[in-house]
Amino acid sequence: MRNKPFLGISGVRCLHLTNEVSQDRHYVVGLIYLLLSLFTAPVFAQNEPRTIQDFNKNWRFHLGDEAKAKDVAFNDSDWRTLTLPHDWSIEGQFSEHHLSTTQEGALPTGIGWYRKAFTVPVSAKGKNVFIEFNGIYRNSEVWINGHSLGIRPYGYSSFRYELTKYLNVGNVKNILAVRVDNSAQPNSRWYTGSGIYRNVRLITTSPIAVDHWGTYVTTPAVTNQNASVTLQTSIRNAFGGRSDGKPQTVSINSVILDATGKEVATSISAAVRLLDTLSTVTQPFEVKNPILWSVDKPYLYKIVTRVYSQNQLVDTYETPLGIRYFKFDPATGFSLNGQSMKILGVCLHHDLGALGAAVNVRAIQRQLELLKAMGCNAVRTSHNPPTPEFLDLCDQMGFIVMDEAFDMWKKKKTKQDYGLNWDAWHKTDLEDMVRRDRNHPSIFMWSIGNEIREQFDSTGLTITKELAGIVKKLDSTRPVTSALTENVPEKNFIYRSGVLDLLGFNYKHEAYADFPKTFPNQSVLASETGSSLQTRGHYDMPSDSIRMWGKGGPTKFTDGNPDWTASAYDNEAAYWGSTHEQTWKVIKKYPHMAGLFIWTGFDYLGEPHPYPWPARSSYFGILDLAGFPKDVYYLYQSEWTDKPVLHLFPHWNWPKGKTVDVWAYYSQADEVELFLNEKSLGVRKKTGDELHVMWRVPYEPGTLKAISRKAGQTILTQTISTAGKPAKIQLVADRNILKADGKDLSFITVNVLDEQDNLIPDASHLITFNIQGEGELVGVDNGYQASLEPFKANYRKAYNGKCLAIIQTTEKAGKITVNATSEGLQSSTIELSSR
Structure with a gap:
């Protein structure tokens, strides 16, 4: 299967009943069911056979253990009331006392309790009620009315519990209690x-309903003229197959709607007998002239499935649907819908900077928007299943996703990590990930692990075969891969298992050229590259020598800068990695390399290599933790997009007479000419495989100007002027019109400027924020990896001229006024509106 196209549809949750049902024989019966549904639809819609309730509001929270908090009678009146999602660690103070290792961000962990009181209406009597959690970090146990529902150790798994038999219906309160234990450190x-x-x-369904993650959609054959679609649906039957002594019989009607709501295909399965608590049905469709999902045009259909029992609508289920086909080829790399393309990806951890791990759809969307503008078309979820909302956005925005399950298997990487839970939980957690995610069109490959230690001994053979088998049983439409560090075939037991469809290799870019010989007839990609190190706005010279931290280079933080910075020129990297230019040149050159995933798209909390405390976040990102682009962002924009690019750096405030290395990234042009105070410093052209041009310039105050030209015609001009004294604050909102839903965000960039609106490149003023109206300040940041200021505050120091304020709406529409002040600077005010 390695060299065949992978055909699949993503984003469908439907039904799945394995009865040998002849569609022709039951067509008339099915038509009767369909007509009944048309005549009775308004009545059945009022009955709401399936309800999905946002269950995030009005939770009580307590940080610390409470042995009796699971009890219904426990008094939680003095606990804090909050709205989920919630990350208590991000609310804490950075402290050396929170360091169990140097990798985890120096924020508090511990044990926390959540409780929620709620009522269930009488109309729920006779129905089934479930609680669904998208993720709890970690070691969670859930109780309903004092009854334990179960535990989940893995902090990244989504899961649900049924509440039905323990619920009070009517005006009697129910108490849901959740204990979260993240005290055993280090576990990551x-x-x-x-x-x-x-x-x-909170999900309420009829006794007969589509099961949890109960659909599976594939596209066995796709052309521009026709797409064959197969939908399997799992039906959960709480009656156990019989009711009143009679077998249960259902009819299933599924329709595919295009983006305008027009019906493009229908499939009816009539008189399907439910012989057990879980049954499956398969429904075929043909979509004529399909609009294919791609990274440039991520077109989504929608499948609506209706289940009828005894002429009554008992369930309705909607699912987004993407139609596409793709292929990994050992010689030519990757193609999507028959067109060759490189996978231009980044790795992302799940934290959202100042917001921590608490999921916010707009914050994720902003990250993806910034990456899309850079030319990125793919994301690897490092190193765990993401939140479902992330995958929804990738479906909608056009990103290829490597969905990754584990950072370790049985052999641990830290003392208290998932290796302790491997034997009992790995099968369940992997199955749940694949079932949950397999209908997303954005997912193109499953990764069963990252840099797994079992690759170095024979245990890797057995475990790899088991995990690949679990995935293939649930989804055969996508390749299975693992991110490998060892590229010597005899030494890599995961590779030697022979079950990986796609080989992903981390780092060691020098070996890429020889992969067709080293791994003949194997499709390959660079699953992790880079680990280049930069601090936004900081520049060390000279810039034309590469500094590798670790083996063969600096090994102690005292060998670095006293302010814990790394140079923003692309010339520093961890010893195991490479600079951005070094790696991209190789990927770009060789067609057998399907693509790459750069470590990382954004800086993230933890892993502050190469510095120890007080550094507390990574230096690897193309964008910093606040989402401000580092200079290398424009390298990728010049290489990965068709837009004209001209990016000149560094800033132009230096000691007089200092020799400054001036770099430019450019595209859609033949050359760049640099001027200092209108005097030409010469023309530079990229030659060979060069990705930037450079001038070495003795500093004098004034203005640098770069002009890019093609065939003698000016394409772009950029100027950088020497900044004067700090004079004022500028506020720039990424969005001024927001939704009044209590979740929407505006990310406000704060710039410190001189009188002529030049950014002060070393400004570190303390900025204080005041928010009035229907919004609140939920996070502040400046992107500096060693800043120990809290993220939850009404102030932030600028770093190299910038900081960030994150404003969240309330549920009341109205004006939001943001005012920023600092001693010695002209204040600034910006007005937002929520609707």
């Missing part, structure tokens, strides 16, 4: 967050 190599950090829902 990066910042995880703590708590119920993903969304929660």
Whole structure:
């Protein structure tokens, strides 16, 4: 299967009943069911056979253990009231006391309790009620009315529990209690967050309904003229197959709607007998002239499935649907819908900077928007299943996703990590990830692990075969891969298992050219590259020598800068990695390399290599923790997009007479000419495989100007002027019109400027924020990896001229006024509106 196209549809949750049902024989019966549904639809819609309730509001929270908090009678009146998702770690103060290792971000962990009181209407009697958690970090146990529902150790898994038999219906309160234990440290190599950090829902269904993650959609054959679609649906039957002594019989009607709501295909399965608590049905469709999902045009259809029992609508289920086909080829790399393309990806951890691990859809969307503008078309979820909302956005925005399950298997990487839970939980957690995610069109490959230690001994053979088998049983439409560090075939037992469809290799870019010989007839990609180190706005010279931290280079933080910075020129990297230019040149050159995933898209909390405390976040990102682009962002924009690019750096404030290395990234042009105070410093052209041009310039105050030209015609001009004294604050909102839903965000960039609106490149003023109206300040940051200021505050120091304020709406529409002040600077005010 390695060299065949992978055909699949993503984003469908439907029904799945394995009865040998002849569609022709039951067509008339099915038509009767369909007509009944048309005549009775308004009545059945009022009955709401399936309800999905946002269950995030009005939770009580307590940080610390309470042995009796699971009890219904426990008094939680003095606990804090909050809305989920919630990460209690991000609310804490950075402290050396919170360091169990140097990798986790220096924020508090511990044990926390959540409780929620709620009532269930009488109309729910006779129905089935479930609580769904998208993720709890970690070691969670859930109780309803004092009854334990179960535990989940893995902090990244989504799961649900049935509440039905323990619920009070009517005006009697129910108490849901959740204990979260993130006290055993270290259990990760990066910042995880703590708590119920993903969304929660209450689901009410009829006794006969689509099961949890109960659909599976594939596209066995796709052309521009026709797409064959197969939908399998799992039906959960709480009656156990019989009711009143009679077998249960259902009819299933599924329709595919295009983006305008027009019906493009229908499939009816009539008189399907439910012989057990879980049954499956398969429904075929043909979509004529399909609009294919792609990274440039991520077109989504929608499948609506209706289940009828005894002429009554008992369930309705909607699912987004993407139609596409793709292929990994050992010689030519990757193609999507028959067109060759490179996978231009980044790795992302799940934290959202100042917001921590607490999921916010707009914050994720902003990250993806910034990456899309850079030319990125793919994301690897490092190194765990993401939140479902992330995958929804990738479906909608056009990103290829490597969905990754584990950072370790049975052999641990830290003392208290998932290796302790491997034997009991790995099968369940992997199955749940694949079932949950397999209908997303954005997912193109499953990764069963990252830099797994079992690759070095024979245990890797057995475990790899088991995990690949679990995935293939649930989804055969996508390749299975693992991110490998060892590229010597005899030494790599995961590779030697022979079950990986796609080989992903981390780092060691020098070996890429020889992969067709080293791994003949194997499709390959660079699953992790880079680990280049930069601090936004900081520049060390000379810039034309590469500094590798670790083996063969500096090994102690005292060998670096006293302010814990790394140079923003692309010339520093961890010893195991490479600079951005070094790696991209190789990927770009060789067609057998399907693509790459750069470590990382954004800086993230934890892993502050190469510095120890007080550094507390990574230096690897193309964008910093606040989401401000580092200079290398424009390298990728010049290489990965068709837009004209001209980016000149560094700033132009230096000691007089200092020799400054001036770099430019450019595209859609033949050359760049540099001027200092209108005097030409010469023309530079990229030659060979060069990705930037450079001038070495003795500093004098004034203005640098770069002009890019093609065939003698000016394409772009950029100027950088020497900044004067700091004079004022500028506020720039990424969005001024917001939704009044209590969740929407505006990310406000704060710039410190002189009188001529030049950014002060070393400004570190303390900025204080005052918010009036229907919004609140939920986070502040400046992107500096060693800043120990709290993220939850009404102030932030600028770093190299910039900082960030994150404003969240309330549920009341109205004006939001943001005022920023600082001693010695002209204040600034910006007005937002929520609707």
